[in-house]
Amino acid sequence: MNHLARVYEAALRVQIAPFGVTPGQFPALLCLFEEDGLTQREMCARVQIAQATMANTLRRMERDGLVTRTPAPDDGRSAQVWLTDRARKIEDDLVRIGRGINRSAVVGLDPDEADALLKTIRLMIDNLTPPEGDRDGDGALAPDHRETDLT
Known part of the structure; x- marks a missing residue:
């Protein structure tokens, strides 16, 4: 399974690189494509990654112009994460790439x-x-x- 994860990530990396997106950013983007304006905590729960990992990913995504963060109206300690116009422009391409890789994985x-x-x-x-x-x-x-017994 580790081998499958590595080759899947490699295929994803090659296809999303022209859009300035990394495999680590991909799940966060998909999450926001489904529902924009989530908090970091909500994203962590949906994507099932640690808070620290998500914080670093969002920091890079903000630097790369993919997301912005604004204070949550009901809790000043948390922020909502919003897709930028740049991210919205590449949404269809990224979703198509993800679906294509998934289809390729089950050929046969x-x-x-x-x-x-x-x-x-x-x-x-x-x-x-x-x-x-x-x-x-x-x-x-x-x-x-x-x-x-898987041996």
Whole structure:
């Protein structure tokens, strides 16, 4: 799976580089394409990455002209993250690239196999995702995980 993640990221990197976007920024952009104006905390929950990682990613995205941040109206301590015109102009291209890579990854699978693969991947992610409020990794495995011999 590590190998799959590396080749997926490499394919993504090559295709989004001309737009001035990195693989680390891609999930944050997709999140904002779905709902603009989220807070950093909301983005972390949706993308499932640590606050510090998201803070660094957003700082670079702001530097690169992809997002702006404004104080949240209901909580002055947090900020809402907004896509810039530059990001909106490349939205369709980035979404098309992501979908194209996903389609390329399942070439040779019939639709039922592709659906089963996606279902399996989602289950594995759920099994390895720490419970809410446990982002330091303690208890990352679901309590009812099954032992599986993958060798």
